[in-house]
Amino acid sequence: MPTFLTVPTRGDHPELLEALVHASSIPRQNIAIVRTADVPVPAGVAVLDAIGPLNIHHWWNLGIDYAKDHGASSVAVLNDDLVINSHTITDLTSALEATGAAIATPGPQVRLHRNRMPLRPLLIGSLWVLDLSSGLKPNEDFQWWYGDDDLDIRARRDFPGLVTVPVWFEHPHAGQSTETSPILQELVAQDERTFRNQHLLAYGWRVLDRKSGGRLRHSWKPNS
Numbered sequence: 247m248p249t250f251l252t253v254p255t256r257g258d259h260p261e262l263l264e265a266l267v268h269a270s271s272i273p274r275q276n277i278a279i280v281r282t283a284d285v286p287v288p289a290g291v292a293v294l295d296a297i298g299p300l301n302i303h304h305w306w307n308l309g310i311d312y313a314k315d316h317g318a319s320s321v322a323v324l325n326d327d328l329v330i331n332s333h334t335i336t337d338l339t340s341a342l343e344a345t346g347a348a349i350a351t352p353g354p355q356v357r358l359h360r361n362r363m364p365l366r367p368l369l370i371g372s373l374w375v376l377d378l379s380s381g382l383k384p385n386e387d388f389q390w391w392y393g394d395d396d397l398d399i400r401a402r403r404d405f406p407g408l409v410t411v412p413v414w415f416e417h418p419h420a421g422q423s424t425e426t427s428p429i430l431q432e433l434v435a436q437d438e439r440t441f442r443n444q445h446l447l448a449y450g451w452r453v454l455d456r457k458s459g460g461r462l463r464h465s466w467k468p469n470s
Contacts, residue, residue: 248272250277250316250321251278252312252321253266254296254305255281257283263326266326270335271332274289276316277290278294278309280305281295282297300429307386310323310383320376325417334414338411339375342377345409346377348376349401350411351374352370352373352412355412358408359407363448364399364402365451368408369408370394371394372420382400387444390434391438417464
């Protein structure tokens with residue numbers, strides 16, 4: 247069964263999105279672009295329109311559901327401004343299958359993480375692959391941030407775990423849209439309150455980590 251790719255976009259970085267689709271090594275008929283504005287997208291892909299309330303976790307779920315409905319075994323969920331190479335998604339998928347984890351994401355070594363109380367963030371929200379048989383899905387109670395933290399916690403606590411993999415990627419515009427948008431900053435504040443209500447024990451550690459700049463990397467170039 248194939249791996250699909252889904253990418254939400256509002257058209258901010260069309261040249262990076264085109265390059266991402268090309269570099270992904272995934273056939274275009276297995277790619278679903280979730281379009282949040284009336285903008286051009288790469289040719290040959292499926293287009294899912296989501297012009298409405300801002301909720302990236304809903305956009306992720308649209309692409310995830312599309313992949314599942316079209317026979318995928320796993321789906322890669324990426325930001326539209328990532329730079330990857332032809333091995334990035336295939337290496338994440340291989341580790342996912344080899345370990346039986348629910349989610350694969352970049353990290354310094356191939357390692358399966360399962361914890362009853364996951365405190366340190368591991369999931370890189372701009373780049374992850376989900377095993378569709380796991381039953382894990384993004385929580386649409388979150389709208390912009392903290393939903394990746396919620397996925398990270400639930401994958402390790404309630405599902406078969408999260409596997410980290412040293413894969414090549416770069417995220418040149420990480421956080422820029424949020425930093426320049428009062429609307430998105432308000433959604434972040436709402437999500438922080440939701441996260442505190444749902445994950446009180448992890449709240450202090452993870453909020454401190456985010457506000458200090460975080461441990462998660464915005465690029466990784468192993469063996470380069």
